[in-house]
Structure formats: C-alpha cells, structure tokens
Amino acid sequence: MDISKKIILTGSFGVGKTSLFSRFIYSDFDDRYLTTIGVKVDKKTIDIKEHKLNMMLWDIAGEVAQDKVPLSYFLGAHGIIYVFDLTRPMTYNNIGTDIEYLKDILPEGVVKVVGNKKDLVTPEHIEKVISSLPIMCDITTSAKTGENVEDLFKSMGENLV
Template sequence: MNETRRSTAGDYDYLIKLLVLGDSGVGKTSFLVRFVDDQFSNRYLSTVGIDFKEKRVTKNRKKLRLQLWDTAGQERFRSLATAFFRNAMGFVVMFDVTNEQSFLNTRSWLQQLRTHAYTEDPVTILVGNKTDLDHIRKVQKSDAERFADKLGLKYMETSAQSGANVREAFEILLDGVLERMQRNVPAVGDPRVPDLVPDIEREDVRELKAENEAEEKRGLKRILPCCN
C-alpha cells in the first residue's frame, strides 16, 4: 500500500469509508492519527459523536480515497454511530489489551454490526490495541485469537503509541474490502455507484470543521452532521 501525498479531488478509483468501533478509551483516535499522520500524542480529547480523517493510498494499482470515521465509544452516542454503519465498507472493532471489559464488550459492537451494517457479514477485523503496555496486559493474545477465529475474523494486535502493526491492520482490512468490491462495486464515476459517504466539501461542513478546530483549543468537540 503506497501513500499518495498529493492528489486532485477526482484522482482516485474508489472512495472507501471505514469505521473504527469500540469502547471509549481503547485508543481509536490515536490509532487513526498514527495511520494517517504517523504521529502520537497523549493529549487527544475523547471523541464526541463522530469524527473523520482522510488518507489517499494506492493498493493493487488502484488509487483509493479513504474516509476513516472515528466513533465515540460512550453509550449515549451509540445510536448516532449506528447511523453510519450501513454506508461503511469495512470495520475495525477495537479493544484495549489492558482492559478486559473492553474486550468483553466487543461482542456488543459486533452484534450492532450484524444488525445495522450493509450485510450480516461485513468486512471486519478485530484489533487489540495498546500492546506497548504489555506489562499490564489483561487480555491474552491466545484468548483474543480464539474468539476471533470462532467468528471468522482476522485478529491483529497494535500499538498506536509505537505504530506497531497499525499499517498492517489497515492492509488486512483493505484487502478484504477490495476483494468484496471487485465482486460488487464499479469504479468511481460509474452512475451505479451509490453516494457512499457524506460530501465533506459542503460549505456548511467546512464551516463546522473550522468551528471544531477552534473549540478543540478550548477542550471541546462538536458533532459532525451526517450529510448522506
């Protein structure tokens, strides 16, 4: 998977929306920031509602525009998150290897996927994050692997802090998405392609993004609207 640093608005073959799900505090935002910007900070704010990032990559000689959606893990925001499930093409279900409850709660996240995603068998990988804290690990790798194997899921362990296996996890997810797309989805520009993601270039969304940046400096975040 090669990164594309500069690219015009229409210079891609596929527009792919991916969602990262899991309890609050498991490291979803840090995971995405590591993948998109190759950076890590301990000062990320808890995501409120829905947030997103973009990245352009080339894989299998296809230019991909990725929209990476970061969902809040708090119970009160789950109904908002499920509104985005149906249009997503791939999912990361994440837990914290130092937090056993976050691992147990992946069952609930996976059940929501089966209920609300575009298919009962969406392209999904299970990720155990924070392996840099292995000395206080509560979820053994073998237990997570057995759980994933029973569900037919790929399992990866990552560290957003060090960057370990973050890129590899997305490689595995995109392999699954592209394999399914080759069977079902034509290239961008074909009139049969649905509007898979919100039009984030809309003026009102650009204004809200500017407001988000200002409010983040004061320790706040606003919810991006669903523009489907």
C-alpha cells in the first residue's frame, strides 16, 4: 500500500539539515555552506514492510529557537527530525525547550533528535555531549560520510507506518 507522510527537518542554522536531506535523497554531499531560504520540499519513496512510503521532506531554514519557525510549516506534519551540531554547543543548549515546544504543537508527531557531524568529533566527545543533554538523542549521523543517514530515515519511516 502507498502512504504519504510529511516530515520536517528542523534545528538551528548550519547544523547540516540540508546536507542530511541531500545525502538521503540524492546520495550527495557538498562541502559549501549555502543557507536555506524559506523551505525546500522534496520526496523520497522507500519500502517499509509491505508499504511504499512517500516521505515528503520539508527542509526548513534554520532558526536559533524553534518558536521562530513559522508555525504553519509544522501543521499536518507526521514526523520531525530535530538536528543539532555535535561540534557547536549553541545548537543544543536550548534543545530541551525546543523539543518541548515541538511536542506541544505536534502531540501525535514522531520526533527524532539527531546529532550531526559525527565525523568531526571523537567517540568520547559524542558520549560527553549526549550525556549532557536533558533529552534522549536518537541517533548520531554524518551527512558527509553518510554514516547512519539511511538508518535515521528508515527508523522514522518505521515509526510512521
């Protein structure tokens, strides 16, 4: 059975949302930093169990706090991927408040917390950052090497069908 779901990629600016998006959809990575203006929508269909899942991915321009993102972008979303940068504390300092806000506006939505840019830090550093967070980090990824990117979206898909 074909199913379509809306998934939002959000988080502070420069955390690698667009890179994760491009890595997953086009298997591509670009070292240049080009800030996202507004929102970019794209689609990828994956097979989950007996279903064909059309993931409509909304890559939203980064904001320092989630309440700065236009509320209408979140409406009707089935899943949210909240991305932070493992190398920059300012991108996860407010993670508790941000996740609480997202769960408030989308109580039934699936939220995944993702620490990106794992290729730039040591396993010890990752461990230290994750243990300092007030909420659970679902997965750590590297859009550059592709590590865990497929797993992230697959796990989101499994939670949605």
